Amino acid sequence: MNAAGPRTQSVRRAVVTLAAAAAVYEIIARSGVFPAALVPTLPAVAHTLWRMLLDGTMLTHAFHTVYRMIFGLALAIVVGLPLGILMARFRAVEQFFLPLVSVLMPIPSLAWVPVFILWFGLGNTTTILVVFYAATFPMVLNAWTGVRSVNPLWLRAAGAMGAKGRDLFWKVIVPGASPFIITGVRQAFLRSFVAVVGAEIIAASAWGLGWVIFDAKEFLNTDVMLASLAVIGCIGFAFERLVFGSLERATILRWGMVRAAKS
């Protein structure tokens, strides 16, 4: 009861803020100071969005973007997760890969786009590889840190109760490292989202939300750009809240590894 008061007030203020921001934008757009092609009115943007949703182009663009991102991210998880775990468990693996990882990591994935274009041509391969490059490092580093930070007491307790190899790994180490691993997947997702849009913009292929934004620039279709930005924002928001939120609830919250943040 007590929490409801300030909370509804916050929601109300948030709505007011957004409405005010929209109104300011609308006034600027209608004032005619800037050309209408550069600052389209909000109804125009909404209309474009609706039109592109109806004729299916927006969905096709979104589908291509999400497909490339998921593919690259899955590849990064398949490679990065075992590598990180192996690095934490075996010293030789760590000594071999850690220097490589720490040198490659500070190179932004987008710097590879021109090279990959030359090597693999425009299209899906380049984009997926850039996503893979962007997403692998957070995955490796978090899996590595997570396995190393499993409480040694748990390992010894499980060992004293007779857990061996496989059981120890699946029942103690993996759940113990899971908060880090999920953080890793989350970071990897954020990176791959940035990478997929960037790669689509630079390595212009035929479809994809990044490409449509860049293509719209050529024809000064600012309404198309803003509509695509809205869709990109929705996709990011949906993944962040729905996918990872429920993933967290289904695993580490349920296992009691972390507490839900107090709101």
Added chain:
Amino acid sequence: MPDHVATANGRAPTPGTLAALWASERWRAVVRTAFPFLVVAGLWEFVARLGIFPPRLFPPLEEVADTLVRLTAEGILPHHAVETVGRLLAGFVLAAVVGVVIGIAMGRSRRAEDIFLPLVSIGAPVPGLAYAPLFLLWFGLGNVGAILLVGFVSAFPIIINSWTGVKAVKEVWVRAAQSMGADDQRLFRKVILPGALPYILTGLRLGLAQAWRILVGVEMLAAVPWGLGWMIFGAREFLNTDVMLAGIVVIGAIGLALEKLVFQRLEQYTVVRWGMMTS
């Protein structure tokens, strides 16, 4: 060289010389770190010389090294690098000033929080480069658009972390300081700011990393006359893969230097020294 001699002497019947032991230990660490790079370089060289791929697309390493040295000596590469770092710093400073101010305001005042939080949570999940065409259209090609975009994108983690940091300052510290008679200004300078600083520094670090990741892509799009991103992108037209790889080497070196020299130092001098964090 003296290290080397010491190692060699260490094997002679003067054991217990700590210097020799230390030198051999260090020597081993160097070899251990160098080993993976040698393996990768060897593989690269092998594939390059095999001739499966055209050498223009997959140049051997000495060609890349040659290009790196040549471009550095001619001053082309340093010029590109200086422009890139300048743009990075301009955008980042903009983001740091605006981001910390907004973030702290959001942490301190409920009204500011209600105003900015919806805007931040809508703007933050959109990948930075998606704004690029819009910014270039609004602010023109070149430096202004690029710097504003870098600043805009890297401001988000700074805002979010500063806001969290101020909120995470322990209530007990604030009340203790108040009961000892600290006025608002002193409370802010001596309690809230140091208390929030670990978060703010994390935010600055994330912001700089974000700025760095975006900048290279922005330079490819913004048609700036100089800059490493532009250099790599331009080299594609002429199939100069060696120039691209040399550019990537420099980009990696700058990224590594930012991380190791700037932020780890900064952390050592401030929050670690104040005992807010262990290194």
